[in-house]
Amino acid sequence: MKANRNQYGKRYFITLLLAMGLNVLPLTNELKALNPDWVLLVLIYWTLAVPERVGVFNAWGLGILVDVLTGRILGMHGLIYALINYTCIKFHRRLRHYPIPQQALFVFFCLLLSQSLVFWIENIQGSTGLTWVFWLPVLTGTICWPFIFSGLRLIRLIGPVS
Amino acid sequence: MDNTRSIISILIYPIQLLVSFPIEMAEQTYDTVISYNELKKENERLKEKQLVDSIKLLKFESLENENIRLRGLLESSFKLGEQVLVAELLSVNLVPYEHVMVVNKGSRFGVHEKQAVLDANGIVGQVVRSLPLSSEVMLITDPNHAIPVQVNRNGLRTIAIGTGQLDRLNLPFLPNNTDILPGDLLVTSGLGGTFPQGYPVAVVGNITVQPNKPFANIFATPKAKLDRVRELLVVWSDSTPIPLSSPKVESNDDESE
Numbered sequence: 001m002k003a004n005r006n007q008y009g010k011r012y013f014i015t016l017l018l019a020m021g022l023n024v025l026p027l028t029n030e031l032k033a034l035n036p037d038w039v040l041l042v043l044i045y046w047t048l049a050v051p052e053r054v055g056v057f058n059a060w061g062l063g064i065l066v067d068v069l070t071g072r073i074l075g076m077h078g079l080i081y082a083l084i085n086y087t088c089i090k091f092h093r094r095l096r097h098y099p100i101p102q103q104a105l106f107v108f109f110c111l112l113l114s115q116s117l118v119f120w121i122e123n124i125q126g127s128t129g130l131t132w133v134f135w136l137p138v139l140t141g142t143i144c145w146p147f148i149f150s151g152l153r154l155i156r157l158i159g160p161v162s
Numbered sequence: 163m164d165n166t167r168s169i170i171s172i173l174i175y176p177i178q179l180l181v182s183f184p185i186e187m188a189e190q191t192y193d194t195v196i197s198y199n200e201l202k203k204e205n206e207r208l209k210e211k212q213l214v215d216s217i218k219l220l221k222f223e224s225l226e227n228e229n230i231r232l233r234g235l236l237e238s239s240f241k242l243g244e245q246v247l248v249a250e251l252l253s254v255n256l257v258p259y260e261h262v263m264v265v266n267k268g269s270r271f272g273v274h275e276k277q278a279v280l281d282a283n284g285i286v287g288q289v290v291r292s293l294p295l296s297s298e299v300m301l302i303t304d305p306n307h308a309i310p311v312q313v314n315r316n317g318l319r320t321i322a323i324g325t326g327q328l329d330r331l332n333l334p335f336l337p338n339n340t341d342i343l344p345g346d347l348l349v350t351s352g353l354g355g356t357f358p359q360g361y362p363v364a365v366v367g368n369i370t371v372q373p374n375k376p377f378a379n380i381f382a383t384p385k386a387k388l389d390r391v392r393e394l395l396v397v398w399s400d401s402t403p404i405p406l407s408s409p410k411v412e413s414n415d416d417e418s419e
Binding site (some may be wrong): 017020021024025026027029033035064065068069071072074088117122123126129130134137 | 166170181182253255256264291298305307326328
């Protein structure tokens, strides 16, 4: 049991680290606007897969790291990730039995909630002049979900798992 | 709060390094395999440029002294001494809707907030947050950024606001009948105290007069190559007034500081 936990811990850590890297990947201006919040997607996956390991506090801490990484106000992503993590934990039993398109719909609403909160908090801080392009990552994130789900599932189940 | 951020940023820094590593590697490889001919051409070009620049500098020193002396006579003197630090860009992009870059020099090198950042052609932006190992630089084209400028030709002062496009600044506060022409150079006016005076910022592009509105619609193109810049200069500008005694004593004070 303990080995199992450590195994997942390592994979959880590495995938999130990769996702953080993807979040700040230098891209051309056109692609930059499409880059979804990879950390949130990976977090949703792990929350659905092992909800007993990935708690709200965990998500909040991860959010703080992402805040520092992307230079946002401290706690913005913390709040967002904690909220979405909580929703995922609440619904994980139902969501696990959904087919992937239906899961993607749920992920779409999660990303929409996340982006709305970002929009709200950024506008409280100052007029950012955000255009419709700001909302594109919600769509690309939803499109990415099936691949993230199957990819991470492969990573989770590959190798020695008791 | 800032302390917490500083500590966490040290944990985060390896991720940023890791992300920008492939691009740095690619550039280094390119530098290594660059052909002899190209290298020679570049060398010739640089030598020519160096010659031109050094001739310009010959006059600059005497002009600067003269300027300081004249300002002393006018009793409005400002010391023009500035110190710079070369910082390299980390190839990470924080969020798509802001023009903020990360550079690899932080508060460990004495970089602090509200410092001007330049490249070889002009003003790039200002430091908005300094972390121990890196700092975040907001470009002048960020929608939230405004820089006080003046037209080099006639000293007309105004504010240039970022548009969110890397090749465009907006000058929204100039009336329709103002004396500004396409091709005018905008330099920093030094008002506000963040940017040192007299550095080129942008060149005025198209001007649209709007007869039904109080202000004209004016755009300018930044001088700095914001999309291609790799090395940046962080500036410590010193705008403390020169005491109005003899300039000799003043320069001695400088050295002891």
